[in-house]
Amino acid sequence: MTPGSTSDLTPALQATGIHKSYGRHPVLRGADLTVAPGQLVAVVGENGAGKSTLLKVLAGTLPADRGEVALSGAFGYCPQDPVLNGALTVAQHLRYFAAARRLPDVERGHELVRLLGYERYEQSAAADLSGGTRQKLNLTLALLHDPDVLLLDEPYQGFDWETYLRFWDLVEDLRARGKAVVIITHLIFEQDRFDLLADLTDGRLIPRTASLEDHHVGA
Amino acid sequence: MSAPDTARARPLHGQFPTALRFSVRDQTRNRLAGLLLGLFVPVWYLVMDAMASGQVLDFKLYATGEVLHVDGAHLTLISAGLNSVTMIAGFVVFDAVRKAVAFDRRLVYAGYRQTVLISAKALAIAAVAAAIALYTALAILLFWRPTAAGWFAVLAGFAAIALAYGALGLLLGVLVKRDLEGFFLIIMGGLMDTFLQNPLGNPLANKPVLQWFPSFGPMQFAVGGAFGHTALWGHLALGLVWAAAFGTVGLAVFRLRTRNRTRTR
Numbered sequence: 110m111t112p113g114s115t116s117d118l119t120p121a122l123q124a125t126g127i128h129k130s131y132g133r134h135p136v137l138r139g140a141d142l143t144v145a146p147g148q149l150v151a152v153v154g155e156n157g158a159g160k161s162t163l164l165k166v167l168a169g170t171l172p173a174d175r176g177e178v179a180l181s182g183a184f185g186y187c188p189q190d191p192v193l194n195g196a197l198t199v200a201q202h203l204r205y206f207a208a209a210r211r212l213p214d215v216e217r218g219h220e221l222v223r224l225l226g227y228e229r230y231e232q233s234a235a236a237d238l239s240g241g242t243r244q245k246l247n248l249t250l251a252l253l254h255d256p257d258v259l260l261l262d263e264p265y266q267g268f269d270w271e272t273y274l275r276f277w278d279l280v281e282d283l284r285a286r287g288k289a290v291v292i293i294t295h296l297i298f299e300q301d302r303f304d305l306l307a308d309l310t311d312g313r314l315i316p317r318t319a320s321l322e323d324h325h326v327g328a
Numbered sequence: 329m330s331a332p333d334t335a336r337a338r339p340l341h342g343q344f345p346t347a348l349r350f351s352v353r354d355q356t357r358n359r360l361a362g363l364l365l366g367l368f369v370p371v372w373y374l375v376m377d378a379m380a381s382g383q384v385l386d387f388k389l390y391a392t393g394e395v396l397h398v399d400g401a402h403l404t405l406i407s408a409g410l411n412s413v414t415m416i417a418g419f420v421v422f423d424a425v426r427k428a429v430a431f432d433r434r435l436v437y438a439g440y441r442q443t444v445l446i447s448a449k450a451l452a453i454a455a456v457a458a459a460i461a462l463y464t465a466l467a468i469l470l471f472w473r474p475t476a477a478g479w480f481a482v483l484a485g486f487a488a489i490a491l492a493y494g495a496l497g498l499l500l501g502v503l504v505k506r507d508l509e510g511f512f513l514i515i516m517g518g519l520m521d522t523f524l525q526n527p528l529g530n531p532l533a534n535k536p537v538l539q540w541f542p543s544f545g546p547m548q549f550a551v552g553g554a555f556g557h558t559a560l561w562g563h564l565a566l567g568l569v570w571a572a573a574f575g576t577v578g579l580a581v582f583r584l585r586t587r588n589r590t591r592t593r
Contacts, residue, residue, distance in 0.1 A: 168437075169588075170437070188434075192431055192433075192434045193431060194350075194354065194427075194428055195427065196353060196424075197350060197353070197354070201350060204341050204346060205346060206435070207340055207341055208339065208340075208342065208343050208346040208440070209343070209435050209439045210438055210439050211343075211439065212339060213338060213339060213340055215340065250434075250438070254438075
């Protein structure tokens with residue numbers, strides 16, 4: 110895949126030469142990442158490797174010191190810690206984000222709630238939900254508008270086994286429909302689920318296996 | 329970041345009514361504030377009424393220069409009401425705003441127009457502040473029956489200070505990091521501010537320095553209307569200027585803290 114060569118091959122997400130330091134401490138030192146539509150990529154790194162910093166830069170919530178990030182189409186971001194309003198119910202969250210996205214209905218929201226198996230909590234306030242259910246709602250809000258590029262920060266943290274499997278069904282469906290998905294995590298259980306694994310080491314992204322080098326990840 | 333390709337059909341939920349509804353809901357779910365309104369306000373009135381009963385106090389109206397000789401209990405009820413309003417309005421708004429900053433930022437990233445969110449939030453704060461002022465002014469009738477015009481002056485004074493402290497709550501909600509700092513500033517600020525306006529055992533009362541406190545204008549307006557049969561509109565406006573100043577700075581900081589830095593190609 111050559112970025113920009115034809116419209117069909119336009120990457121969904123392309124980050125080039127991302128640098129980011131906190132004071133004198135460099136965290137990202139020229140990280141590159143290209144993700145095609147329908148591709149599922151894992152960015153793996155130890156605690157403190159700069160995964161969240163990279164994700165924030167990719168999501169645009171944190172400006173990079175240097176480098177470029179380009180996204181194609183609608184974008185969804187699921188933060189590691191659920192960002193919810195404890196006073197509002199699940200259904201009210203769906204309505205609030207449907208208004209934000211200017212959606213004609215909240216059908217996709219209800220579908221996601223069913224897919225993740227927490228429909229009985231639709232009328233419960235977020236403050237009363239368990240950690241796992243809060244994470245499901247967090248993910249639902251990121252997926253509500255059916256984005257073309259999805260960035261997920263430790264998305265299955267707190268999920269039970271059944272929900273973990275439901276999560277992967279959902280991701281498979283997204284991938285089959287040509288959505289680009291980037292998952293940032295410190296632990297990978299099933300490497301073969303991914304098209305590409307990239308290790309965040311010394312501020313750069315390195316593809317984990319040589320056979321995957323043609324996925325255009327690396328310095 | 330909004331998703332232009334999702335704006336095909338008419339949105340089911342308008343941004344302004346949705347944000348207004350949920351902002352009001354957010355600010356009325358505070359059980360402690362409800363308890364304070366239900367219990368603290370009448371008990372505080374009762375205590376202050378008993379403490380100042382039978383005393384005659386001198387209160388200076390700055391607009392006219394007139395010094396009123398007023399029933400100490402009634403004057404103290406007004407300052408107790410102002411004090412309750414400062415604490416409850418400030419606390420309700422501070423708590424709701426502080427807890428929702430990250431969520432509001434997420435809404436903006438999801439495509440909420442910041443101006444719509446800000447207007448809805450400002451209107452919700454004004455509505456909640458007005459409701460707190462109305463309740464506190466109604467509760468005063470259990471202890472004192474001023475003339476209708478006098479009661480409306482008290483209500484207007486309470487509404488102005490509720491707006492000022494609601495706006496201060498907003499400002500602190502977007503500025504301070506921890507609950508304790510905000511609560512301390514609101515409670516101590518409100519206590520100092522309203523206590524100093526009352527000449528009951530306070531040597532500073534009726535001194536010009538008081539003009540620099542937020543509750544000065546509302547107190548002057550309420551006392552002028554309740555005891556002096558005069559409407560000091562300029563002083564009421566002074567309370568609203570404090571509200572506008574706190575509110576403007578608070579909303580500007582809110583705008584900065586929730587701004588969207590993302591971009592698409």
